[in-house]
Amino acid sequence: xxxxxxxxxxxATSDISPYNISASSIYSGEAYYAFDGVNSSKWSCNxxxxxxxxxxxxxxKLSKIYITGDSIARYSPKNxxxxxxxxxxxxxxxxxxxxxxxANNETKVFDILLAEV
Numbered sequence: 237x238x239x240x241x242x243x244x245x246x247x248a249t250s251d252i253s254p255y256n257i258s259a260s261s262i263y264s265g266e267a268y269y270a271f272d273g274v275n276s277s278k279w280s281c282n283x284x285x286x287x288x289x290x291x292x293x294x295x296x297k298l299s300k301i302y303i304t305g306d307s308i309a310r311y312s313p314k315n316x317x318x319x320x321x322x323x324x325x326x327x328x329x330x331x332x333x334x335x336x337x338x339a340n341n342e343t344k345v346f347d348i349l350l351a352e353v
Contacts, residue, residue, distance in 0.1 A: 247273040248290075256291035275304055275341060280311070295322065298348045301331070305338025312338035318346065 248271040251257045259267040263282035270279040270288055279288060298320075305312030318331040330348045338344065 247271070255293060257289065259288045260286040275343075276307075278306065280306070291324070298330075301346050301348060302343055303346065304341060304343040307341050309338050309340045309342070312336075312342075318348065320348070 248255055248257060248268040251266065251268045255271065257267045257271060259279060259281060261281045261283055262279065264280040265278045267279050267288055269277040271290055281288075301318055303313070313333075314336050315334050316336075317329055317333070319327040320330045321327045331346045333346060336344065
């Protein structure tokens with residue numbers, strides 16, 4: 237349900253354009269919907285624990301990530317970790333969130349601890 241990466245980078249239009257996007261599973265929506273800049277579209281997984289990954293294809297400086305919760309708040313993420321990697325094999329925790337509460341369609345901003353990903 238990450239939407240606002242596209243405030244700074246082009247909107248995703250597929251799982252391979254302009255970024256490589258993959259997910260652990262898909263319950264609702266395509267994986268790229270999480271990065272398409274459209275709040276009415278979404279990606280969700282079909283498990284309690286899931287992941288979504290975006291390869292920006294080059295090193296970027298990120299300081300924040302925006303996550304928009306579901307239109308039904310109880311389906312929004314509550315506990316999650318944002319991890320970053322420069323090589324797709326070694327991952328560092330950039331943000332750990334516990335007990336986050338979203339209102340319906342609310343967008344929250346989370347600081348990224350590592351400057352370059």
